[in-house]
Amino acid sequence: MSVNMHQIFKVARRYHHLKVLFAIGGWENSQYFSLLTADYERRKIFINAILQVIRYYGFDGIDIDWEYPVTGGETEGLSVFVEMQLQMIFTFQSDRSNYVLLLRELRRRFTEYEVATRSDRKLIISFAGAAGQWTLDPGFDLNMLVRYADFVNVMTYDYFGAWRSKWGAHTGPPAPLYFSMPKNFSGKMTVDWTMKYYACKLLDTSKLNLGIPFYGRFWKNVGGSADGHDEMWRIAEPVNGEFQGGQIAWRDIPHQWDLSRTTFHNVSKTPYIWMMEKRIFLGFENELSVAYKLDYALQKNLGGLMFWSLDFDDDSDTLLKTATSKQMCGTSATTTLNYKCSPLKEKRWWTMADDEVCDKLAGMCGRSAPLYNGYYPVCDPDDPGYSCCGKYGYCGSGPESCDCEDCINYAADPMLLLKEPVKPSVEVRWFTSDASPEERNRCGIFAPKLADGTVAICNPDNDKAYCCSNAGYCGNSVHHCDCAGCINFRKTNTENPTDFTAPSLSRHVITDSNGRCGPKFPKLRSGRYAICDPNSPIAHCCSRAGYCGSGEAYCGCAECIDFKKNPHFTWTEPFNFTRYK
Template structure:
């Protein structure tokens, strides 16, 4: 196989010359009779020429096949990063090496004093065999990883200050040099929170310090060795937003690394927590879950977060799992029309232990009935539902990986990362599907994500409380002083619907009153983003009898009759029945108030009987009527149809109510006092 550099240049010359030879001889043959005479006259030499041409063509086809089959080909800008486990039994092969650009040996074990070592002599022998194969492929860069789920407990300690970071970095570089690696992969699971071992808030900045100091040390080593191709640094990044946001300063970290291996998998699994109850594929590409489920539990949401944080995609590798996850004791589908999303029954009374585990691709067919496999068109993921024994299996196959490769190309993602290549079968079914399905096609898109224009949060989530979760719009309770919007990066809850809740689908995104922040995140900044005046209206978290109500017949708010929000285009008017809305019945009736036009309007203190006060007294007025709760004599509402008080003490209109001796017209004399 021709490789980069001189061989690549030679290949171009060969292709150019072959085209010249082909063109010249085809011109001769195209001359009809004269061409035939030439061919007969010099058939021997022509035969030799054709023999050379077809031999050359065969070699070129082999070269093209090799280039298309391998991201390591000279025309491919995408990375194919494969992790291989130190404890695995499957050998590293030439066929795997041809299809990868980077190989990461995982893991070296980290001690609390910063020393690194291999866990056994078997692991050392395995590494020797891996390196022997890898070094036969000059294009392949080999890194080693430290950390992982089970060995990240010392990162907080060893990165806490410069002296300790220096010790760790010294040991990392010493290990790299001793075994001839091309770089280092740091798999800290996880800084600050979310890992098997909780970190500290300082982890976030200390991770950046570690990367910067490691990069500086490697640059000095490169200069010392005269190394033209630099040593590599990468890190494995979390998928979960609740881990990413507090723990990773992505914009700073990426300054010092060559690429990020995003662990965009393990969104679902039989975990030892309440979340272990929810079945699903380990790495759904798109959001396709039932209502009220998180919209961030998918590859697209994770990669969008990374891309928008970094304002670029070239250093991001999409992680793909060569394994599946399964559950036992699984119940009926959450949505009868969708077989995939289910819940499992816990095996303990606390509801935190679930029977299940993981299965490598090479073992899938021997452990589960793959003939029962289905493909979820929304999530782009295969799954197996075995109703007889209540078992659910989510995994990856050639079809799902094909969709992921398409996504990488369409969104110009830097490449793919595989955990782990030794989980594949002997035919390399998944590795071929990942690296031969167009990964090296050129992307026409430089940046295809619509990112939020703000870095802070302005939406209610379940972390803020179930009662507030998802509330949005001008009538919702304020979030940190702002009118709450919907998270544009959450495909399941990016739209604010007519009734003031975030969601997805037509009822949330396509109605006249709906706002789709996912399609246009700039709407987050559409004014007013904060109330233009003091809040004198009930927000949507108010209890029954208050929510959406206004006027004097509603319980007072801070001692005043509640209004409607003048900033809310869907509910800025108060009807004469005491409800906020935006229809003619709310805005144009007798007694209605349009607060968008009368922003300073205040209801006067109650001066007449209402149904809210006492239905039996409604319509009574004058000195002989029962006194109001304020102790004052009741009048008639000047804005109603019964604005006059008769001599006998009843509200109405006409001569007997308005113009008789002792009658009072409150429309004509609104300030009249008994």
């Protein structure tokens, strides 16, 4: 037993409530999990080895630190793992289910051992939980894993760092508590988002430990602000294709950085140092940021805190003392879930990750947007960067997207996701917001046709655009709904039917002449002058200028022709305009 381990057990013997677990895996040592968990026999050997270590050293349990099932860690997730000796191929896609089997069989073996040894000590199982959705969704069946685990150490850190990938370009704190990123940044890169993800998946927070980094991350060769406003969010420039920087323990920061130049970011609740003259940036944790995280854990009824790592603290235990300055382990624990969880079980919003068309559709929302899997698209209530549907039909954040009269804030009230109708009440026969400028918000016989050649209507579910004006535009004003020739698609009477379609146009202007009529316009292919449709509620009159429409300018002038009154009128040559009654 090493000197350090001996000291740990010496302390544990003095404080009987202290439990000592050993961890297996880690960022640089997780590449073997896929093979070790691939079948029952391998898991059995692995579990027996774990139990042997526990018995030999007297540990109280184990922490499984698999980084990460399916996606990989330092060794990136590969499509297959080949074991040459047995000529077997294990797909990484089975990691998710094999992880559950590992914990289930580990718990069963621990229970057997406890019974066999008549021990009153229950061996502990914990696991390290990922922070990002791109890792959590494919690799972690949280509800099943937690059945067999006593707690989860959620690694709510390393959201930003000078990584070798393109994501290393953005400076920021390693563990921002709340969303504060510039526009077009994901809002899912915060401690709050990660803990909400776990809480809403499990509907319980008692087994969740919030991770706090006792270190900072720095960048070199840092350039301008990402949005021109916030000094914390900057863009680093690569050197030879890689971003320069690294990690520094809290205990070393005062010796290598000037703490007097610290700025505390009041939105993310994290400190940073920006040294323009050296083009270097440091994001880190200090007493204040740790205190905010402690308060957060208490407010959200979390199970506890986890630190990476204690040896990074200074000799005065500054950060540890802050983290333990308030009582978390009270006698009357509450199970109240202090998160607003989405009622949806499926995704109903457009994102950049959907398919090749998402450069155009990403972020569109509302009753004018193209449908997402048959639903009116909403905004992701869990992404504070894109949780509000603004008045122009795009998801975003800030007052312009969340606080305007027509804005919808799904984060503030996730139940708005269920506001009816969630699907169109009629067949979609209107131009959606991804249409061309010439088509968007147009309707009726004067508008461009839909792709199938039919006449566009207005969406009766759209509170802002359910009527078609006599000029062919959707809206909700009196000029769209109550004028002569206007059509209200929410009404079902015979004059304004909801299933409005264009009438037969075999001899009328609409098909061949694009809204023109009379001898001022070239003849149709039939050799006759185009007339206006006598059955149209909005275009049954030919104006003096030779356009079909309704109202006084089209029907009431001396040279106007009303084909509703005179459906059989035809022009003859030579023609002189006279009022026809």
